[in-house]
Amino acid sequence: MATIKQVAKHANVSVATVSRVMNKSGYVSEEAKEAVEKAIAELNYAPNRVARSLYKKSSNLIGLIMPDITNPFFPQLARAIEDVANQHGYQVVLCNTDEQLEKEQTYLVALQTMHVDGLIITTNHSHNPNYETLDLPMVALDRIVKAGIDAVVSDGYEGGKLAADTLLQRGATRLAHIAGPDHLKTVKRRTEGFVEVAGDKLVGMTESTFTFKDALKASQELFDHAWPFDGIFAANDVIAAAVLQEAVRRNIRVPEELQVIGYDGIELGEMTSPPLTTIVQPIYEMGRVATERLLDLIEKKDTRPREMLLPVTLLERQTTKRKEK
Amino acid sequence: MATIKQVAKHANVSVATVSRVMNKSGYVSEEAKEAVEKAIAELNYAPNRVARSLYKKSSNLIGLIMPDITNPFFPQLARAIEDVANQHGYQVVLCNTDEQLEKEQTYLVALQTMHVDGLIITTNHSHNPNYETLDLPMVALDRIVKAGIDAVVSDGYEGGKLAADTLLQRGATRLAHIAGPDHLKTVKRRTEGFVEVAGDKLVGMTESTFTFKDALKASQELFDHAWPFDGIFAANDVIAAAVLQEAVRRNIRVPEELQVIGYDGIELGEMTSPPLTTIVQPIYEMGRVATERLLDLIEKKDTRPREMLLPVTLLERQTTKRKEK
DNA sequence: TCTTAATGTGTAACCGGTTACATATCAAGG
DNA sequence: CCTTGATATGTAACCGGTTACACATTAAGA
Structure with missing residues (x-):
């Protein structure tokens, strides 16, 4: 890799002049500029960012x-x-x-x-x-x-509300929810919004991390303990996929018997069977x-x-x- | 951020000595070493990697x-x-x-x-x-x-063979395949291995990119033109997920009527319904x-x-x- | 014609490390 | 006692850029 010094020598100017044309700063004559540009092209020069960083912080x-x-x-x-x-x-x-x-x-x-x-x-x-x-x-x-x-x-809060609204509007009367990890505030907001709108229609709720394995376990528990419900909101799409898989395994028809809404809008939602309805964040x-x-x-x-x-x-x-x- | 100079001054030694203790190189007296370490701790010194980079390239x-x-x-x-x-x-x-x-x-x-x-x-x-x-x-x-x-x-070639072997061994007699993009050599190997073993049992084959949308289109075409087949190998898991979704949509029972094998072993395969059998690469x-x-x-x-x-x-x-x- | 400002360019200091080299001390060996 | 090698430390050059500053030239304005 060529250095600025080599370019300067090649163009018969000082390093300062080369630097000036590189950065389009200060005064440079048309003549000098051309000479420098020619040298840069010929030597295939690209300034060393490390050196630049050091000075410029x-x-x-x-x-x-x-x-x-x-x-x-x-x-x-x-x-x-x-x-x-x-x-x-x-x-x-x-x-x-x-x-x-x-x-x-x-x-x-x-x-x-x-x-x-x-x-x-x-x-x-x-x-x-x-x-x-x-x-x-x-x-x-x-x-x-x-x-x-x-x-x-x-807006997780609005998202949670939207999920509940949607489920209710599509005729669900017994709602369930799988919340995300408790320490994630933005995720908690989803649950808060959902619970707020679901009100006394909420018949079951549990919590899960965002790994599929955990989500599957949480789903199973929920089905075991809170079934029947006809609408469920999962705190993210991975959890929703787990719910879906568990529903299929139990021969529960989706969406006829159980409607599912996920959260995030990741590609995965497109790939499940059936494809997942979800609240999309503009990721x-x-x-x-x-x-x-x-x-x-x-x-x-x-x-x-x-x-x-x-x-x-x-x-x-x-x-x-x-x-x- | 403290510099090496400040540390040197603080420890009453030269920068060279500081550098020596930082890099455990050259000779440093126990005394000096302690003084430097104390200064480093007190000033919360961490060497500037940019400067280091410049010299060390x-x-x-x-x-x-x-x-x-x-x-x-x-x-x-x-x-x-x-x-x-x-x-x-x-x-x-x-x-x-x-x-x-x-x-x-x-x-x-x-x-x-x-x-x-x-x-x-x-x-x-x-x-x-x-x-x-x-x-x-x-x-x-x-x-x-x-x-x-x-x-x-x-080993994509072995993977392709393994997929065909498996399908055949599980009783499939009419095989299909969706290959990946033609310009990816490593992906092509999978197809080669599969075709090799499938032999004249191969009744349908098409090609797709690795986006779900394209894969879905390819699946549909394959079902439209080559059905019936009872075993299919997809060049990766995303394509397999598309096949699966399309099969469900057509009320084809998996694996009873159609067995599916994917390739890659990404998490997605765990989340489909039913969960996907696949050739896993040790990613x-x-x-x-x-x-x-x-x-x-x-x-x-x-x-x-x-x-x-x-x-x-x-x-x-x-x-x-x-x-x- | 004399000032003054704008234009053009080079020298050298600087950024914060690393290390070659010079120098000094000291203990061991002859 | 002198030589020699190991130990210990500091000074300064170096890495490759940027830019403050000095200096020179030229054009415009008074």
Whole structure:
């Protein structure tokens, strides 16, 4: 790889001039500019970002901290973040923390020492002291870390209500629910919204993590203890898929006997049999908005902390009945 | 963030001594060592990796180039790579190329200018000139770029044969197949293996990309034109899920009337109804092996190019019949 | 004609580490 | 007592960019 010094020599100018044409800063004569551009092309020069970082204290790198990319909610988010970052000349460093504080801490210092320009956090330790002292632009995604830190989340409360409304409207009279992990505030909101609207129609409820295995176990318990119900809302699509599988196993017809609504709108919902009706979060959009916000923060465009609530929509596939007119 | 200079001053030694204790290199008296360690602790010092990179021409960063993290095969791979990298003090930079040469090229120069130490490539342009001239340690994962570049792949040919064997053994007599995209060599091997064993029992075959929508279309066509068949092998699990969904829609009972085998062993297979029998690639293992290999290459442990073929296994869930004794 | 501002360019300091090299001390061996 | 090698430490060059600053030239305005 050529260095700026070689380019300078090749073009018969000083390194300062080369730097000026690279960055379109300061004064450069047309003549010098052409010579430099020719040299750059001939030597196939690309400036060393490490050297640049050192002086500028900015790396064009952003850190993406998530629990586990393997959880099907996250790839879309990562994709959105990477797309936007890339469009603005940033790259993203992927970090899976499994929600372990210690891992998180390790990453945080690694990220800091490599001078990332900002952080996107989709992890959930509101009490996490790691972030509080951190003097780095950051935005929380799908999680609320604490007041004072930017956040983008979707409207889980409305989503929960929407799920209940839909089920009721399609004729369900005995509702059930499988909630998500208790420590995820944004997920809890879904349950709150659902319960609020379901009222005394709610006949059964349990809780599960977001792994399929756990979800299956929770489903079985629910069917064992609360059956019959004719409408169920799962806190995410993975849980809904488990419910669906368990229903099939028990020869319960969906949606005739049991209507199912999931949450998230991940691709999986398209692939179940029957395809899953679900409350979709604008996942890609959330990633996009969060990243754009982070970039603004980095470039100091607007520094007042904000919280962004994105709307949620109903996607009717085939685990709910047609709307009654 | 404290600098080495501040630490040196605080400990009343020179920067060289601080550097020596940080790197456990050269001679340092016990006395000095303690003073430095005390200063490091007090100032909460962590060395600036950017500065270190500049001198050492090594960043402890590895670039991960994949078509699209959103494709459910890749998150597990990414996770494995990230895990191993992290255990060895490396971070990974995520790049989605959508298999577009141009995007790939852009990433490649970005990655080079930030001095990544190596590359893991899960993209498929064997004719891609970008990589040929690249003087960087790299290993191809699940794809074969060209001779001379390390590769880790699983044994698709055996996998295809295994699928056919299994179907035949479970009593299927009329086989069908949906192949993957033609340009993916490793995927083509699956088809070759399957066709080889299926022989004249093969009554229908078509091709699809790995998106669910396309797979569904392909399935429909196959059912329309080649039905009846009683055993089908799909080139990956997403396609198999589509087949399954289409079978349910047509009231074809699985596995009684139609046995289905997928390929990959992603989580999705667990979530379909009924759960999918599939040929599992050791995805995490492949990521692990590839990364360990890359790290060896980076540290110049063994530099002779190698190609690693990992074995594949049958995971019987419920879209195939019980084995006949 | 003299000032002054705009234009153009090079030198060198700087970013924060690593390490070659110079220098010093001290103990062991001849 | 002198030589030699091991131990210990500091100074400064270096990695490859960016930019403050000095300096030169030219054009415009008074």
